[in-house]
Amino acid sequence: xxxxxVLVATLTEKPSEASLTVLSGRVQILEWRADLAGExxxxxxxxxxxxxxxxxxxxxxxxxxxxxxxERRHQRLKQAAAGFDLxxxxxxxxxxxxxxxxxxxxxxxxxxxxxxxxxxxxQKVFARQHEVEARYYKVISEAEQPGQEVVPLALLxxxxxxxxxxxxxxxxxxxxxxxxxRLGAPVVFGGAGNEPAAPGQPxxxxxxxxxxxxxxxxxxxxxxxxxxxxxxxxxxRIHNHAYRRLGLEGLxxxxxxxxxxxxxxxxxxxxxFGELGFELEGLSVTSPFKRVAVAVGGAVSPLSEWTGSANxxxxxxxxxxxxxxxxxxxxxxxxxxxxxxxxxxxxxxGAGGAGRAAAAALRAEGAEVTMVNRGSERGRxxxxxxxxxxxxxxxxxxxxxxxxxxxxxLGRHEDDELPFDLDRPSRxxxxxxxxxxxxxxxxxxxMARESGRIAVDGREVLLAxxxxxxxxxxxxxxxxxxxxQLLGLEDVG
Numbered sequence: 001x002x003x004x005x006v007l008v009a010t011l012t013e014k015p016s017e018a019s020l021t022v023l024s025g026r027v028q029i030l031e032w033r034a035d036l037a038g039e040x041x042x043x044x045x046x047x048x049x050x051x052x053x054x055x056x057x058x059x060x061x062x063x064x065x066x067x068x069x070x071e072r073r074h075q076r077l078k079q080a081a082a083g084f085d086l087x088x089x090x091x092x093x094x095x096x097x098x099x100x101x102x103x104x105x106x107x108x109x110x111x112x113x114x115x116x117x118x119x120x121x122x123q124k125v126f127a128r129q130h131e132v133e134a135r136y137y138k139v140i141s142e143a144e145q146p147g148q149e150v151v152p153l154a155l156l157x158x159x160x161x162x163x164x165x166x167x168x169x170x171x172x173x174x175x176x177x178x179x180x181x182r183l184g185a186p187v188v189f190g191g192a193g194n195e196p197a198a199p200g201q202p203x204x205x206x207x208x209x210x211x212x213x214x215x216x217x218x219x220x221x222x223x224x225x226x227x228x229x230x231x232x233x234x235x236x237r238i239h240n241h242a243y244r245r246l247g248l249e250g251l252x253x254x255x256x257x258x259x260x261x262x263x264x265x266x267x268x269x270x271x272x273f274g275e276l277g278f279e280l281e282g283l284s285v286t287s288p289f290k291r292v293a294v295a296v297g298g299a300v301s302p303l304s305e306w307t308g309s310a311n312x313x314x315x316x317x318x319x320x321x322x323x324x325x326x327x328x329x330x331x332x333x334x335x336x337x338x339x340x341x342x343x344x345x346x347x348x349x350g351a352g353g354a355g356r357a358a359a360a361a362l363r364a365e366g367a368e369v370t371m372v373n374r375g376s377e378r379g380r381x382x383x384x385x386x387x388x389x390x391x392x393x394x395x396x397x398x399x400x401x402x403x404x405x406x407x408x409x410l411g412r413h414e415d416d417e418l419p420f421d422l423d424r425p426s427r428x429x430x431x432x433x434x435x436x437x438x439x440x441x442x443x444x445x446x447m448a449r450e451s452g453r454i455a456v457d458g459r460e461v462l463l464a465x466x467x468x469x470x471x472x473x474x475x476x477x478x479x480x481x482x483x484x485q486l487l488g489l490e491d492v493g
Contacts, residue, residue: 290353327361
């Protein structure tokens, strides 16, 4: 069964007329954060936006920036009621009878924002809110540690209502924003400015492009990506599109995790998802947790056991299995160009999980692989484990190799130093970058191509490892051509 959610675009600054016109065709409600953007001309907003307008003056006590006195605050909220369709009223400071009289029930959003709470405490918050008639009730708690982000979802599950908005703020709570509408929350908030209104708030663009909102197809299986830097990942875009394209009842989520063990115990093994009506079936594992992912697998593939690295966790008959498709991410794009790897001298720069998997796959193809790493101890251990030669980064000469693989994090930012000197290798050297940007090649790839070399974009690597990963997780083939288009790779090859 499929339904839809109401999309809300949150403005933290005055938008352009053009951006409002675009939003008018994509979202149903425009939220004006007056504590961040100042006062708004509702008539001007209406002249460029066709949907409803929501006025929010978030107090500093509830995570906003407004320090207005209670009297001045209520004056501004009363004024807003005359020009806006909806007005956010905080349950702890805006239940004044005169203010409630000025804001009709169908225009009220009774809200509460606070720190971590248990389920009983959030139920008491809602009970206070529900004493006042309103269109929506909003109960938002911050998540500071794994397990705390689940509590707002438990509230939705316990209430079984369609007028309660509840999710967790903070980076670790981001994924709850996509589960909440599956549990009855009628509204999903997305940022429409340069800065999110709250930690973990996704952009409207990502809500639509990566998650297919406002449509809410049925979901019973959950998947996701686990790491410390998942907000910019393109994996949700291609995985979620594939589920929709194939008619699978799946949803792929971003799990921001600081301590993998805590996440595994408090969220995965706790049975949280099952209690909410979902089954967690697969996880893409990214830096820095690829080695620990091997440890949680009840069954480990020979490749992951050999490399000590896994980028994929999936369930088979109730058992979590660990495997790695990282190597295919490197091998696939090179093969696609009709290039042979056998006999090539290859330097893999970086000795983390991705570097280990890449080195193992390249050696299996017959390449002569050398591990290169800044930290000698870590690099030497990886080389010993894989039975490969090692070279410290400060002694590394790129000119000695005809294929260079960047398996370090360097390149995510434009001002990052390059992982190696591109003036050194031959013009025929192949450059493979495991790092990617969301909509353009990295500086390393750009410079390599400008010098006439073959260079593999990290988005190609992402897709090449995602295809076998998707198969492991779901048993189905990912639509490759469509995925290439979604990643902006139509002309690469």
